[in-house]
Amino acid sequence: MSNLTPREIVSELDRYIIGQDAAKRMVAIAMRNRWRRQQIDPELRDEIAPKNIVLMGPTGVGKTEIARRLARLANCPFFKVEATKFTEVGYVGRDVESMIRDLMEIGVSMVHKEETEKVRIKAEKNAEERLLDLLLPRSKDRDSNPAGFFMGSSSGEVEEKNPAPDDSTREKFRKMFRDGLLDEREVEMEVTVQSGAQVEIMAIPGMEEMGSNLQNAFSNMFPGKRKPRKMTVKDAYQVLIDEEADKLIDPDAVNELARERVEQQGILFVDEMDKIASRQDATGGADVSREGVQRDLLPIVEGSVVNTKYGMVKTDHILFIAAGAFHFAKPSDLIPELQGRFPLREELSSLHKEEFYQILTEPKNALTVQYKALLETEGVTIDYTREALEEIAANAEKINEETENIGARRLYTIMEKILAKLSFEAPDKSGQTIVIDRDYVTDQLVDVIEDRDLSRYIL
Structure with missing residues (x-):
């Protein structure tokens, strides 16, 4: 397991995720505690349960990305699943144990890849x-005598x-x-x-x-x-x-190592957790099934044994990270037993113009870098001015306020709208350098920005 310190983990997460410092610190501590647990005497180690986390905040603020990047840093089995895919036993839908089987498949694939590299x-x-x-x-003669020798004398001496x-x-x-x-x-x-x-x-x-x-x-x-x-x-x-x-490679050894890694280091990211919370002011209907999903999920989170085709997998020390917008339901609307299994909670803040600008300029995989690389394959070089990126960030904040707040995902739609014409004409502009400035951004967005109803559909 990765032995990065919490400060180093946060520093790595900062390369891809803007803001949300409190959430980054929380998951960094949780990951470091997993490493600390491995250093403890085995008798006490089994008594230390993972501190599961609930991340709250609107869509597009970095909840899923934090968990995904964390798993890559730690090089441990990671699986993301939506809680809405599951239903109470007896209803049509997936049973909650399937998430453990899926996590085990990922663990086997990961270990098999590592063992392949070794050999x-x-x-x-x-x-x-x-x-x-x-x-x-x-x-045929060569196959039967690969060393190139023959018995050349009656005395039995070997001659080359x-x-x-x-x-x-x-x-x-x-x-x-x-x-x-x-x-x-x-x-x-x-x-x-x-x-x-x-x-x-x-x-x-x-x-x-x-x-x-x-x-x-x-x-x-x-x-x-x-x-x-x-x-x-x-x-x-x-x-x-x-x-x-x-x-x-010994497949049995791979399966055993994968099972141990899943049990000790596995991370399950359960998204849309708020969708299975029963609101206190709601009665009957779908909320009955939602509470059933919670009760089916409870033994998995608490610690149970799940049968997979690779053997029995214990879930006692798998780290669960739940996430959801929690606009209508609250974590307190979950059944008390399940609340107790998610002791750590952190609310992620909404993104504003300053964060959008940072998202466009700072991460290694920023959208501006991606589009620049895509168009360079056609021989077209694009350069962004600071004013252009500030205009994009301001528009993203404005549209999120006026329509639905979808966080950083708004930048995808805006960037695609701005560069759609250039992407279409790129093969005809090979060798050219295009400067994306404030006027260019304004010209491409003028219609949809002025027409609020149109912006709801396009942006």
């Missing part, structure tokens, strides 16, 4: 030999024979392959394909595990067969690397 050098070496066999098949004539050719081919001279040559090799009919199991809502088991059963009934297929040397090499890596 990659050996896999590449083996793949190269197999590829050379395809390009230059060995003779001259190297097989294809050795020098093989080395020439090896050098040509490493120099990339054979990348486009076609070879025919056997690949594994699924035999028989392709059976797709449509799982009954709430019974995804049964559907997965049936899918696996049919896969075992129709094992894969090897069939010849033509492909370039470059593509064949990648296929052979994957095959050789799979031979070197």
